[in-house]
Amino acid sequence: MTWRLRINHESGYSYAAPASASYNEVRITPLTTDRQLTLEATVTVRPSPPSRMLRYWDYWGTVVHAFDLHQPHEALWVAGRSLVETNPATRPPPSTWAEIDDPETVDRFSEFLAPSAYVPAGDGISDVADELRRQATPDAAVTAVVAWVSDALVYQPGATSVQTTALEALRGGRGVCQDFAHLSLAALRAAGIPSRYASGYFYSTPDAAIGEAMIGESHAWVEAWTGSWWGIDPTNGVLAGERHVLVGRGRDYSDVPPLKGIFTGGRSTSLGVKVELTRVA
Amino acid sequence: MGDLFDDYEIPHAVGHVAWDEMFERPGVPRAGAGGLHDALQALSHDDFDSRCAARDRRFRDQGITFSLSGEERPFPLDLIPRVIQWSEWQTIEAGVVQRVRALEMFLADVYGEGVSLKDRVIPRRLVASSKHFHRTAYGIDPPNRVRVQVAGIDVVRGHDGRFRVLEDNLRTPSGISYVIENRRMMARLFPELFAVHRVLPVDHYPARLLAALRAASPRQHGDPVVVLLTPGVYNAAYFEHAFLAQQMGVPLVEGRDLVCRDNVVYMRTTERERRVDVVYRRVDDDFLDPVHFRGDSLVGCPGIVNAAREGNVAIANAVGNGVADDKLMGTYVPDLIRYFLGEEPLLPNVETYRPEDPDQLAYVIGRLDTLVIKPVDGSGGYGLVMGPHATDAELAAACDALVANPRQFIVQEVVALSTAPTHVGDRVAPRHVDLRPFAINDGQDIWVVPGGLTRVALTDSSLIVNSSQGGGSKDTWVLAPQSGDDDGGRLLARSVATISGTIPAGAQLDLGPMPHPNNEQQQQQQQQARSC
CATH class of the missing domain: 3.40.50.11290 (Rossmann fold)
Incomplete structure (x- = not known):
């Protein structure tokens, strides 16, 4: 069944000394894809930029809002409000290893197979990859990755930071959704399965009542290509479905940061991220 | 009378007699270089030396220097020009224009639709793994569609006399200031040579560049x-x-x-x-x-x-051009020319292997001592390993690096670069040279400044010419064609031979406008030249 979700995402910074010459890019607008329809989306910034923001689609297909602020300001506040229709998960048809290993596939998805800063190759991973390759099909291997990551990591907020790599998280044995996603990508790529980082929102209650609002968070999961792309959420052990709202995809977190920028001024402190999701239909 | 070229011998390099830019064989200048040869041969040593001294003084006074590993040195201009025949120049010019056209289309494609990648002209993984493929440039359309306002296409000439492309420079190629300053200096020091040779001018480069930049305005x-x-x-x-x-x-x-x-x-x-x-x-x-x-x-x-x-705003050159001048990408340029333009390449590439391809890696690994290994994104000769001159330890290190990171290197056959007579110490000796022609794209035309920067390896038998590696340069002459033949400079050789003696003090030669040889004014100039 299709869900309709309203999302309110707020974040920002405060500055020890007023900031100026601040240049920023925001990636918080949900995508429209074959399983998600974005009905409304706005981005609001305080202090408000003197003219309209530049809006563009980046290389990865994510909607970007860019703005700059020159008047000194003590805080920056960014809000994204959107209304999105999502659909239940569908499992892709079974695939074969031959399909995955085809040189054309390998070339086409080289960006989603190569190691990256957050998703490096490493010893701890190659053993897992060997095991995954013994699975009957690539899609079975994807399911096995999720099981392996749930064993390897304990969900624990605060144990890792936004800079933590997949291997660091593996060594520490704990992490949050970003770490679960990065570690899954490391295993999938080592096994030769093209896979990408998915960034967005997650509604945690499966049987939410209409009109029920919940405090959520930004979320991350992965998409794997086994003949076609499909999403799977290693943190929650489910396929990406009607409770997942997709904002962007990339090789890893660094391709889809919700808010990034530079400024001149005093040290910045994050005001935190507040995400509120309401099921409206 | 002088004897500047008397003991000049054409050397061997990597098993071949090098192609000499001035001499067909010892003592016999090439067609087109005869006038220059005779005029210089007529100079006394004292005279030549005094012009060298004048050169150094003037360069130092003007602060025309190049930074060599952190130290500023006067740019070493060799006073014996390099002559390029009109017919040879036409090939280079057309080849450079063709290459820039194809590279422009490739860049537009890579930062847009990616059709050439879908058609697998170039493997997508090579683009995706290029350090200079800047995804942030995706979707930026330059106002007049030009991304390569300025290109420097490095060419070398092998022992067979053919020009081949060594690499493309599409980011911020430098060196044009030396081309212009070298010409100015030569015109000051040897006004008599310019009076009797119709050397195509280079000094309108800044005007052409400005026009191309203005044309890029949004x-x-x-x-x-x-x-x-x-x-x-x-x-x-x-x-x-x-x-x-x-x-x-x-x-x-x-x-x-x-x-x-x-x-x-x-x-x-x-x-x-x-x-x-x-x-x-x-x-x-x-x-x-x-x-x-x-x-x-x-x-x-x-x-x-x-x-x-x-x-x-227009950024010139555009952001992300480096993806197309990655040396590994360069090996695909002939394919890009065929794909985008439906033409055969006019200038071939230097023969290059791609270690990224396992078969080619296996082939080169056994004979690295005969090859050149270059990092794909190095410039200025840094990181280059010249196989025939490398020690066993250097070769072993290069081999390990190749195997560990094949995508990061190309391997080329050693080209026995052509030589040109060069003043070294108190004599004239052969030194290897290359050529960097500069092209300007204004969106309507791609214009190539006649000649370009000839770089000289000042060390005996060195095949590395980069100025950042201690190389020098030469004024590079493209001689306007004669009607009836293309033996540019020979016409007035006899009268040149009679010119000698001292430099006119403070001589300044107004060369005047030197238009492209295809137009009428040039015809007039030719007429005048014949009548004197």
């Missing part, structure tokens, strides 16, 4: 504001930045002189802020915009990339 009004963005005085090519800005009559700015607001770039002046339309930047991509690239860069202009994305 605002279609009469007087676009063009600036030259330099990283500053500590940059190795700062002299060239200042030179070009001055010659074009445009402001020379640093990052702190620019400010971006609401995706419009302004220049701070003492009076007010002025909107900037075109930034001819000599700052590398990595430092250009800390919003998208290195956040610690202080020499760039924050926001300029999104200003270009919104179509409010």
